[in-house]
Structure formats: C-alpha cells, structure tokens
Amino acid sequence: MDNFVVSARKYRPQTFASVVGQGSITSTLKNAIERGQLAGAYLFCGPRGVGKTTCARIFAKAINCQKPNGTEACGECESCRAFNEGRSFNIHELDAASNNSVNDIRNLTDQVRVPPQIGRYSVYIIDEVHMLSTAAFNAFLKTLEEPPSYAIFILATTEKHKILPTILSRCQIFDFNRIRVEDGVEYMRSIAAAEGVSYDDESLNLIAAKADGGMRDALSMFDKAVAFCGAKLNYREVAASLNVLDYETYFRVVDTLRGGDYARALLLFDEILSRGFGASVFLQGLAAHMRSLLVCKQPSTAHLLEVTGSVRDHYMAQAAECELEFLFDAIRLLASVDGQLKTSSNQRLAVELALMKLSGMGQKKNSDVNDDLPLPELNRVSAEVGNQVVMPVAEPKVVDGTQGSSVGLTTQKEVIQKEVAKPVTGESRKALEERKTESSVAEQVEAASAKPEVTSAKATVGGSMFGSLGGSSIMSLLSNKGGAAVEVSSEVVEEVEDSRVDPESEQKIMAAKEGFVARLMAERQRVGVAFGEMSVGGNVVKITVGSDDLRQEILRSQYEILSLLAEMADVRGAIELEVSVTADKQRAEILIKPEDKVHYLCEQNPAWLELRTALDLDIE
Numbered sequence: 001m002d003n004f005v006v007s008a009r010k011y012r013p014q015t016f017a018s019v020v021g022q023g024s025i026t027s028t029l030k031n032a033i034e035r036g037q038l039a040g041a042y043l044f045c046g047p048r049g050v051g052k053t054t055c056a057r058i059f060a061k062a063i064n065c066q067k068p069n070g071t072e073a074c075g076e077c078e079s080c081r082a083f084n085e086g087r088s089f090n091i092h093e094l095d096a097a098s099n100n101s102v103n104d105i106r107n108l109t110d111q112v113r114v115p116p117q118i119g120r121y122s123v124y125i126i127d128e129v130h131m132l133s134t135a136a137f138n139a140f141l142k143t144l145e146e147p148p149s150y151a152i153f154i155l156a157t158t159e160k161h162k163i164l165p166t167i168l169s170r171c172q173i174f175d176f177n178r179i180r181v182e183d184g185v186e187y188m189r190s191i192a193a194a195e196g197v198s199y200d201d202e203s204l205n206l207i208a209a210k211a212d213g214g215m216r217d218a219l220s221m222f223d224k225a226v227a228f229c230g231a232k233l234n235y236r237e238v239a240a241s242l243n244v245l246d247y248e249t250y251f252r253v254v255d256t257l258r259g260g261d262y263a264r265a266l267l268l269f270d271e272i273l274s275r276g277f278g279a280s281v282f283l284q285g286l287a288a289h290m291r292s293l294l295v296c297k298q299p300s301t302a303h304l305l306e307v308t309g310s311v312r313d314h315y316m317a318q319a320a321e322c323e324l325e326f327l328f329d330a331i332r333l334l335a336s337v338d339g340q341l342k343t344s345s346n347q348r349l350a351v352e353l354a355l356m357k358l359s360g361m362g363q364k365k366n367s368d369v370n371d372d373l374p375l376p377e378l379n380r381v382s383a384e385v386g387n388q389v390v391m392p393v394a395e396p397k398v399v400d401g402t403q404g405s406s407v408g409l410t411t412q413k414e415v416i417q418k419e420v421a422k423p424v425t426g427e428s429r430k431a432l433e434e435r436k437t438e439s440s441v442a443e444q445v446e447a448a449s450a451k452p453e454v455t456s457a458k459a460t461v462g463g464s465m466f467g468s469l470g471g472s473s474i475m476s477l478l479s480n481k482g483g484a485a486v487e488v489s490s491e492v493v494e495e496v497e498d499s500r501v502d503p504e505s506e507q508k509i510m511a512a513k514e515g516f517v518a519r520l521m522a523e524r525q526r527v528g529v530a531f532g533e534m535s536v537g538g539n540v541v542k543i544t545v546g547s548d549d550l551r552q553e554i555l556r557s558q559y560e561i562l563s564l565l566a567e568m569a570d571v572r573g574a575i576e577l578e579v580s581v582t583a584d585k586q587r588a589e590i591l592i593k594p595e596d597k598v599h600y601l602c603e604q605n606p607a608w609l610e611l612r613t614a615l616d617l618d619i620e
Contacts, residue, residue, distance in 0.1 A: 007219040008049075011191050015072050016058055019051050020215055021183040025174050029059050030071040038063065038121075039172045041144050041153040043129075045160040046176025049214030053127055055176075056154040057083075060091045060123035063152070064116075079119050090119040097131040105132070105139045112143060112151050122151050129155040130162040137164045144170045178213025181205065181306035187215065188222055192233075197226055201309030202235040202247065209306070210244050245277060247311055250289040251318060257330070258322065262359035266352055279347040280338070283354070287334040293319040294327045329361050502573030505539035512569035519564065527554060527561070540576045541565070551579050 013019045016026040032038055042059075044052040062068060066077040073080050082088040094108065108124070116122045132140070144153060144167065155171060157163060185204045192199050207225065211218035221242055225233055228241035239246040249272065256264045272282050295304040296319035305315055337354045344350045502508070513534070521528030530550060534543045541562075545551050554561065554577075562575050602609040611617075 007191055007195075007223050008216045011194075011219070013051070013054055013058065014075065016055075016062075017072070019055060019058070020187045021179040022051050022055065022176055025055065025176065028174070029055065033059075033062055033071045038152060040147045040151070041171040042155065043160070043163070043168065043171035043173045044154065044156045044176060045173065046158070047178055047213055048158055049211075049216030049218075050176045050179055051215065052156040052176055053125065055174075056125045056156060057091070059154065060121075060125065060152075063121050063123070064088075064090050064119040066119070082118075090116045090121065091123045091125070093125045093127065095128065096126050097128045100132045100136055102133070102135045102139045105136045108140075109143045112148060115148070115150050120150065123154060124151065125154045125156065127156045128158070129167075130157045130159045134164070137167055141166055141170070179208075179211070179215045179218070180213075181208040182308055184208035184211060184215060184218045185308055188218065191219070191222065195226070197231050197233060199233040200235055202311055203233040203238040205307050205309065205311050206235065206238055206242070206244065206246065210242055243276065245272065245282065245285050247289075247307075247314070250286060251314060253286060254289065254293070254318060254322070257355070257358045257361075258326070260359050262356045265355045265359055269351060269355060273348065279351045280341050283334060283338050283341065283351055287331060287338060290327055290330045290334065293322055294324075294331065296320075297322075297324055297327070326361055330358055333357060333361075501539055502571050505569075505571050505573060505575065506536050508569040508571050509536045509541065509565065509575070512565070516565055516568050519568070520561075526550065527557070530554065531561075539571070539574055540578055542578045542580070544580045544582045546582055548581050551581055554579055 016030055019026050042056075044056060046052055058073070061073045061080060061083050062071060064079045064083075065073040066079050067074045075081075075084070079088065079090065083091055092111070099108075112122070112124070114122075147153065153171075155163075155167075160168075160173075160175075185201070185208050188204050188207065189199075192204075203225065207221045208218055210221060225238045225241050229237045236246065249268075253265065253268055256268060269282065273279070292305050292307075292315055295301040296316050302316075305312060307315065333354055337350055341347055341350055513536075517528055517532050519528075520531055527550075530543050530545045534541055536542070543554075545554065558577050562577055565571070566575055598608075598612070602612070
C-alpha cells in the first residue's frame with residue numbers, strides 16, 4: 001500500500017501561475033524578478049492557508065533558478081532539483097515559534113554572513129515571525145535593515161498586529177486575501193479531475209464555504225469527504241461528513257418563516273438540534289443565509305453571493321419571493337439575538353423566540369393587514385369636474401377588531417363616506433387660501449414668542465392603521481394637489497375624535513410603563529431615560545427632556561414610539577405625546593448628549609468656543 005499524501009501537500013502550487021486567488025501579489029513579485037528590483041526583506045501576512053509560505057518558496061526558487069522561464073522557475077536545473085528534494089543550501093526555512101530567543105537570532109545573523117555557494121541569493125523564510133520575543137526582534141533589526149546583497153528575508157505571519165513597527169518599516173508588506181468560494185471550487189474541480197473523483201457543485205460549494213477562505217482547510221475537508229463518500233461526492237453525504245448544515249435546511253426554514261408557520265419553524269429547529277448542531281451555529285448560518293438573499297435582490301450586489309451553479313439559482317429564486325423589508329427586519333433581529341446569545345442562560349429559548357418573531361414578520365408581510373404604518377398610505381387623486389371637487393380614495397385595508405393596538409372604531413372608508421363633497425367656487429377657493437395663509441402667519445408668530453427654556457409639542461397616534469383622526473389630519477386626508485379642499489363638518493371631526501379615545505388609556509399605559517421603558521432602554525437608551533419619568537393623564541403622555549436636541553429627536557420618532565406604546569399597553573384609541581424642555585440645568589445634564597453639554601458651556605462662556613477652535617478639539 002502506497003503512502004497517502006494529503007491533497008494540500010500533493011497539489012501545493014509550484015509556480016506563480018498555479019497560486020489560487022492572489023493575482024495582485026504574484027504579479028508584483030513577478031515584476032520585481034523581471035526588473036531585478038528585489039528588496040532585502042518581505043513580510044507576507046494574512047489568514048491561514050491562503051498561500052503565504054507557498055509564495056515565499058516559489059519566489060525563493062525563482063530567483064535562484066539557473067534557467068528561468070521568464071519569471072517562473074524551470075524546475076529542472078540543479079538549484080530547482082535541490083530545492084524540490086529538500087537539500088538546497090540557498091533556501092533556509094526557520095520556524096519562529098520554536099526559535100524565538102535572542103540566541104536563535106544571533107545564530108541566524110552568523111549564518112547570514114556566509115554567501116551562497118551555488119546560486120545568487122540566500123533566502124531565509126521565517127514562518128510565524130510574530131512568535132519572536134521583543135528582545136529577539138530588537139536583535140534582528142540591524143541585520144534586517146542592512147542585509148548583505150545576497151541575503152533576502154521573507155517573513156510570514158498570521159498576526160501582523162503583533163509585529164513591532166520598527167520591523168514593519170524595514171519590510172515590503174504583502175497582505176494576502178482570503179480565498180473566494182468561486183476560486184476554491186475551481187481549484188478543487190481540477191484536483192477532483194486529477195484524482196478521478198466525481199462531484200456535484202453543491203458539494204464543492206459547501207466545502208469551500210466551510211473553509212472560510214483557507215485553501216488548505218478546503219483541501220483537508222475535500223480529503224475527508226472523499227474518504228467518507230468514496231469516488232463520488234454527494235451533497236448530503238458531504239454535509240454529514242463535515243457536520244455542517246446544508247443549504248437546503250436554511251431554504252426550508254426561510255420558506256416556513258415567510259409562511260408564518262411558527263410551529264413548523266420550531267419543529268425544524270428541534271430537528272437541527274437533534275442532529276447535534278448548536279443554537280449559535282444555526283443562528284449564525286440563518287443570518288448569513290438572509291444576507292445572501294438580500295444581496296440577490298439587486299443586480300448590482302448579486303456578485304457578492306459567493307456560490308456557484310444550482311445553489312446560486314436557488315438563492316436567486318427564493319430572493320425573488322422574499323420582501324425586502326422582511327429581509328432587513330430578519331437580519332436586524334438575528335444580529336441582535338446573536339449578540340445576546342453568549343450571555344443567555346437558555347440559548348434554545350432565545351432562538352425559538354427569534355423564530356416566532358420572524359414567523360410573525362412573515363405572516364404580516366404575506367397578509368392583507370399592515371398595522372405598522374402610523375399614517376395612511378392612500379392613492380389620493382383629485383379631479384375637478386366643473387366646479388365640484390371629486391376625490392377617489394384607495395380601498396382601505398380593513399383591520400380586524402381583535403388585533404390589539406390595530407383596532408380602529410372608524411375606518412378610512414367610513415370617514416370618507418360621512419363627508420359630502422361641496423362645490424368649491426372661485427370665491428370659496430380664495431377664502432380657503434386666505435385662511436391657510438393666516439394660519440401659517442399665526443403659527444410663525446406663536447413660535448417666535450415661545451419661551452426657549454420650556455417648549456412643548458403634541459403628537460397624536462391612534463390604534464387604527466391611519467394614526468390620528470384630529471381635525472388637521474382629516475383636512476390633510478381630504479386635501480388635493482390643486483390646493484382645493486372639501487370642507488369638513490366640525491361635528492364629524494368631534495364625533496370621530498371622541499370615538500378614538502380609550503377610556504382606560506391611563507391605567508393601561510401605567511401598567512405597561514415598566515416594560516415599555518425597558519424596551520426603549522435596550523434599543524435607544526437616551527430616549528428610554530426620558531420616558532422613565534413620564535406622567536400620564538388620561539390619554540396624554542407627558543415627558544420632560546434636558547435639551548431641545550433630544551426633544552427634536554423624540555418628535556422625529558414620535559409615531560414609532562407611540563405605536564409601540566399603544567401595542568404594549570393594548571390601547572384601543574388615540575395617545576397624545578407632550579414633550580417639554582426642562583429649565584433645571586442639573587437635570588438637563590443627566591439627559592443630554594456630550595454635544596449638548598459642549599453647546600451649553602459655549603453659550604455660558606464664549607471662551608470655551610475659542611479654546612475649542614484654537615486647539616481643534618473633538619467631542620469624545
């Protein structure tokens with residue numbers, strides 16, 4: 001029985017042309033050889049298994065070749081044969097992990113003084129150079145900076161950040177890239193053809209993806225898969241031999257989540273756990289799968305999908321069926337859960353909760369109900385027939401009266417049906433425009449006369465899908481692009497507003513306050529602190545903030561915040577928000593950002609601003 005040689009050694013590249021996935025580096029080295037511009041020291045850094053030591057050996061062999069083929073070694077001269085047989089006296093390999101002391105470096109510098117007996121250069125390849133001690137690095141500095149004309153040092157490392165800057169400054173640095181999945185698959189195809197192994201594209205894609213950019217890892221897994229499957233690689237058998245979740249599993253999970261079937265999703269997760277996979281492995285794989293689907297949504301980003309063949313087609317097909325918003329929400333949720341998983345005492349429950357939330361997202365995206373929007377989505381088209389304004393309104397999405405905060409006592413269609421379009425003459429149109437102008441001027445005067453210390457704002461959000469039904473909202477709803485409007489009876493507005501108030505708003509909001517504030521603190525701590533001291537009167541939520549910047553930030557997100565509060569408190573009516581800016585400077589300092597503190601100091605003492613400008617200081 002012949003001795004088996006692993007593929008990583010048997011098919012190790014022997015020429016620059018056969019190096020996988022490092023085209024820019026091999027081109028630079030070949031140009032340096034061709035032009036005779038050889039540096040005294042090189043540093044090859046990058047992840048494991050990407051070709052650092054391989055390129056160092058090829059480079060050393062090429063510059064000592066006696067009959068080179070351009071920039072490639074001939075492989076037949078005495079120098080090349082001596083290197084291939086491991087008896088070359090011109091190329092020296094040193095393992096810095098086991099030779100990391102000052103004495104080892106002293107021996108190396110003594111050896112450098114001896115010129116080569118055959119060939120032109122003595123090449124010293126020092127692998128894992130970051131393992132050298134600080135004293136050894138310092139002892140190596142002089143030799144590395146001014147080596148003899150015949151000496152070339154090639155340092156290789158996976159941890160560039162551990163090398164002293166004085167060493168880095170003396171080397172030409174080459175950063176090796178991770179091997180792309182496509183390049184890894186192509187190289188394994190050539191090896192499989194040479195070994196007489198049949199395969200399918202899914203198998204090689206799975207191996208290359210599992211290798212995570214390392215060609216040596218990929219070839220080791222290829223050998224393992226061949227040992228398990230024989231001369232014919234089968235996708236499912238390869239997945240079983242490598243103990244990885246196959247692509248098909250994630251396709252099934254996503255289809256289940258999109259359908260809103262949380263029970264089926266939980267069963268699939270249990271099946272995955274029973275196969276020996278951890279919760280974190282599944283979660284990270286699902287997040288990567290969602291990311292792959294997202295990049296498939298746009299032709300400009302489709303090249304970021306690192307798979308080939310039928311797997312790529314399957315990704316493109318499923319991406320076409322997934323909504324963009326669903327993918328964004330899913331990736332955000334999975335990333336958040338993945339960050340919390342390490343500290344979770346029950347990882348399985350955390351992942352199951354995430355799957356149930358994703359199922360809810362999928363059900364929402366595939367139903368006719370969309371209760372997330374704080375304001376209506378209407379196709380409002382106005383047309384004037386004669387002297388009468390006609391306003392066709394899109395059919396509303398009817399909300400089930402049993403869905404918590406999505407309850408609306410009056411639908412958009414019913415409101416529109418209550419209004420009667422009145423003729424709008426030239427005089428009435430002019431009167432409307434004058435009232436609009438007067439209202440705008442009044443608002444500006446009121447804003448100018450407001451006190452800067454304490455300001456307030458009020459926003460209304462309702463449990464129905466189209467937010468507040470206050471008078472201004474109804475007027476906006478019935479306005480048209482031409483400037484004409486349908487006059488609305490004040491009795492109708494009052495009737496709608498009254499029907500939108502939940503009589504138990506105050507009790508429900510106070511009961512949900514603790515959980516609501518905790519949710520805000522987890523996602524937006526600065527806003528959560530402001531709502532931690534909120535007071536409630538009826539359906540009005542009042543908070544006091546420390547700066548106008550924070551007030552504006554809250555008002556920009558008022559509908560999202562109040563929608564969340566309505567959902568958590570199960571309020572079936574309007575909620576109003578009133579935000580005031582405190583005049584208490586001590587309390588303001590607790591609630592404001594560092595930028596606000598600097599702004600306040602500069603207002604109190606202009607010398608602060610001059611000092612900051614003179615020293616070009618940033619806020620940290």
